[in-house]
Amino acid sequence: MSLCLLDEDSFRSSCKLLLQQSEELRDSWTWEPGSSEEGYLKKIALKSVVIDSSLKWNLIDDDEGEAADVCGLSEGSSSSQVFQYEYHIVYSCSYRTPALYFRACTLEGRSLSLEEVWSSVHPNLRLRLKHCPLNTITQQEHPLLGQPFFLLHPCRTQDFMRPVLQAAHQQNRSVNYVLTWLSVVGPLVGLDVPLHYSISSSSTKPD
Amino acid sequence: MADDKDVLRDVWYGRIPTCFTLNQDEVTEREAEPYYLLLPRVSYLTLVTDKVKKHFLKVMKAEDVEEMWFEYEGTPLKWHYPIGVLFDLHASNTILPWSITVHFKNFPDRDLLHCPSNSVIEAHFMSSIKEADALKHKSQVVNDMQKKDHKQLWMGLQNDKFDQFWAMNRKLMEYPTEEGGFRYIPFRIYQTMSDRPFIQKLFRPVSPEGSAHTLGDLLKEMYPAAIPNEGEQKRYQVVIHGIEPLLETPLQWLSEHLSHPDNFLHICVIPTPTD
Structure with missing residues (x-):
């Protein structure tokens, strides 16, 4: 289904639209240009996050063939803390989808570890994380900056975008791929997409 | 289909003689001897250095040991690149054994992925x-x-x-014969001259006219500076697995035979040594 794929030009025009709306809504997305035409969307946000320290992530291989799993709900303290999150939306030419890269640090500048990120995701995602954490969020090299970031793995993106895009296609509605995608994946890692985005996008519908 | 088994074997068994030395600033109880190892080009640093770690831990106190990482001449080595790529990119024209410094402190968070x-x-x-x-x-x-x-x-x-x-x-490595190759060639072109870690884009093994794309065709599109102009001196070496393949080599063949086990063709573009 080519409908579900996003080519690089459409990615850029999707991002442009999102940027316009972000300006109107006083959200803080910016476009960071790379070399030639490439670039990515970036947003920095302060967030108060609860890290569930009762979750213990086991990263040591066991014999069952499961690479890693979560175990043991010990009595732990879960306190809320303020972190600075930096989100990047980067185009993945291999999967032909957007990919969400992010990193987070405390206000003192200490970076969050992978385990802390796993323990702070939305409960809906935690279920999947429990089974295969290393296929869901891992630390990866940012393809344009070469620095370590966390990546919400993009290989399932087409699966959940397909029904949305098909429905929109049937109803002759235009969809901003990046915005729709972001509204699904963002909240999983603490990035909320205000409802106003889709309200304003339907009122200022392009052709 | 990959059928040239000798090439596949040679690629798989490629080794780099390496000397690991403990960083001078590490706190040790006695002097640490260097440790020598033949590193498989197609593997990963953190996968094959258990012995290195054990060796240096013998002279260190547990409380002085944090996550191990490696450095070559001031550059932290990214364990998530295949070893051969790290060598070709950073140390191609140096004397063997390759001299790597081992650290157990001050993990460079901004440069390296953690590998617990x-x-x-x-x-x-x-x-x-x-x-x-x-x-x-x-x-x-x-x-x-x-x-x-x-x-x-x-x-x-x-x-x-x-x-x-x-x-x-x-x-x-299979593909439909009538298509003459994969849909796109998984490749990455590395260089040390820019912040951008590598170039990776879509590139087909066969041209729209049906002729096989070569390594030269790929570079012409992705990194034109890597190919010398007529009569010009060669400024760059294009290195895969420590060798400089002919620019006329079909890309599909390279992808099947010279890809790393991760199925990517890793290509290093490095300045020609001036001696």
């Missing part, structure tokens, strides 16, 4: 294979494999078992 266990390497390796298959076969081959097949690829690499790995990897 082999399952992190496995996840990285498998995600590269999946990405490569998304390019080659729209993910069809890797998705048709079972979990044990994925495990076989990983175990083959981890235990340095050529036959075990290739018995499964050959499936990832």
Whole structure:
């Protein structure tokens, strides 16, 4: 289904639209240009996050063939803390989808570890994380900056975008791929997409 | 289909003699001797250096030991690149053995991914294979494999078992004869001259007219400066697995034979040494 794929030009025009709306809504997305035409969307946000320290992530291989799993709900303290999150939306030419890269640090500048990120995701995602954490969020090299970031793995993106895009296609509605995608994946890692985005996008519908 | 088995073997068994030295600033109880090892080009630093770690831990106190990392002449070495790529990129024209410095303190968070266990390497390796298959076969081959097949690829690499790995990897190297190659070639072009870690884009093995694309065609499009103009002195070397393949080599053949186990063709563009 080519409908579900996003080519690089459409990615850029999707991002442009999102940027316009972000300006109107006083959200803080910016476009960071790379070399030639490439670039990515970036947003920095302060967030108060609860890290569930009762979750213990086991990263040591066991014999069952499961690479890693979560175990043991010990009595732990879960306190809320303020972190600075930096989100990047980067185009993945291999999967032909957007990919969400992010990193987070405390206000003192200490970076969050992978385990802390796993323990702070939305409960809906935690279920999947429990089974295969290393296929869901891992630390990866940012393809344009070469620095370590966390990546919400993009290989399932087409699966959940397909029904949305098909429905929109049937109803002759235009969809901003990046915005729709972001509204699904963002909240999983603490990035909320205000409802106003889709309200304003339907009122200022392009052709 | 990859059928040139000798080439596959030579690539798989490529080794780099390496001397590991402990960073001078580490606190030790007595002097640490250097440690020598033959590193497999197609593996990962953190996967094959258990012995190095053990060796240096003998002279250190547990409280002075944090996550181990490696450095070459001031550059932190990214364990998630295959060892051969790190060598070709940073140390191509140096005297052997390759001299790597080992650190147990001040992990460079901003430069390196953490590697707390082999399952992190496995996840990285498998995600590269999946990405490569998304390019080659729209993910069809890797998705048709079972979990044990994925495990076989990983175990083959981890235990340095050529036959075990290739018995499964050959499936990832197949393509419909009438198409003359993969959908797109999974490649990365590395250079040390820019912040951008590598170039990776879509590139087909066959031109719209039906002729086979060559390594030269790829570079012309992705990195024109790497190809010398007529009569000009060669400014760059284009290195794959320590050799400079002819620019006329068909890209599809390179992808099948000179790709790393992660199924990507890693190409290093380095300045020609001036001596």
